[in-house]
Amino acid sequence: MKTIAVGGIAAAISCTFALEAAATEWNVSVWGKRRAFTEHVEKLAELVSEKTNGEFTMNISYGGLSKNRENLDGISIGAFEMAQFCAGYHRDKNRVITVLELPFLGVENLEQEVAVASAVYQHPAAIEEMEQWNAKLLMTSPMPQYNIVGTGEPKTKLSDFEGMRVRATGGLGKAFESVGGVPTSVTATEAYQAMESGVVDTVAFAQHAHLSFGTINQADWWTANLNPGTVNCPVVVNIDAYDSLSDDHRAALESSIPEALDHYLANYAELLERWDSVLEEKGVQKVEIAPDVIEEFRAAAADPARDAWIADMEAQGIPGQELYDLVVKTLADAKGGS
Template structure:
């Protein structure tokens, strides 16, 4: 969808990390009671004192350093004396900016379909204004949601695992996911866990829907690796659990944003790329490829669509219902399109470009999986438990969901 002029109301709420908007606040006068103001996006602010007043979106508190005034944007107030902040519901046509990257492709078809459905259901009262790279770099979309720069965005957990540790469980290697519907089911099940909801809420983000991608495989240039030892000389673009699988082959893995990958492959910075089929085509890594692995299937990237919680909370009920009720149909469109059009185009590209297919033996796949899966999972559980997450509980959602589907 093309960007539209913003003649309509744009929702951006007051307690965002860096902007004020259309929320209404009641001036608040308090007796001297202690509160703590803490940054919602970093540890840069954590200050306590007696609340003197809260007016015009500004806290005034008495601290050991004297009287301090702080704007509420990006701050969490802790304590019984904290004022109740009430957001107003917007009226009239609403435009939401949606931050994506690259170009329209299979990876974004659910967002494209969602925009169509919402426009139809609301009669133009809610418009999703899709921007491919015009609002933020791919690795800064979660920050943009936190800051209130836009209302919806797509991001990949592996781009910044420290910002979204809970959902990186879905990028562990060799989870046993076989189909797009299984990937969709395990993602949704994890997204519904309270710890995951709280993790993303730190960024003002509400998980709207997954992007169910197939298992990654590797495309490369140069001589095809005919032995495992040949991988030891390679540098391969791979993220998350796929990176662990690549390292098990003896290769070095690097984490590059998708738009930068083809240039790195062309100039020799990397020798190969792990992507899902649509990304190999969209980012043109297939164009000069010599070989690909047909069945490594080490894992995939988890790239959810999130919405600003504050923006969602202020939508008129009719628009909110239209948005949320369109998610299932948008995901059905995504899966149908991927399984038909995208995979047909992929098969054609491999044939037309005469790309050599490398197929690992069952014994080799099993050996790689055994070396990677268990240690990676144990390490993930230990590290995320140390952060206070119910890591084992999150991990166990995945095999439990898969068993229920089979």
């Protein structure tokens, strides 16, 4: 009887260890608060948990694990398993994907943004660069073309941008700089304070961010159609954590990405539908920039930025021309199929 009891205990312990080994818990570092920008991460966590009967779970932390500029560093050392970051926060660490932040690429909607980002993420140069940070590109966080909010008189002419202090990161910052603007790359969470204190006159964001970070509450006007470009913000996973997943858990993760992105796109579409009523509610003037002014902006910003980016990348051993051509071809294909 004693032998049987000990054997039963050993079997129970063995079973417990097996259950613990089967469970996977990931920590996910994002920032701000839950919003359109993080809905695909939230949906991914929900889907993965459902598909694995709760054996694979994700704990999503809004700023509790890391500062947004340090998320890639956290991934590299394994401080957490998944994170979101924006290329413009540390362009030297993620040079390849900054091709997606070049101004006036011609992306017209979020579906096209997903297409071009996915193509670049799968390029060997992008994969190799992220491997230096022990990171694997999982999915993008597609955002509409940025537009600016500001105080005082609206900026309607290119000459109005001269000396304009604008919160704009990456390629967008370069674009405004090309027409006399003075860009600053304060983080999204710092933008409201920068605007309130007068550090910047204007802030460039997608619609959800103007809402989430309160800059719309400081605004007198918003440019509806400037559309100079957007930023690229991937979701990445720690390679060691990804490789340690069981086949079933990895399949659950990978198969959930398309549905998570579809959820993101549907959610964002609802936000865009109600945007005009948000402007009216907050008393923000909707400014339409004249087509000739936009064309003047494009001529000053697009070609020089593209040529400089390609030359800079090629000088560093990165296939800049090939990456740019990939974006152009993928975008043309996406437009042809839409």
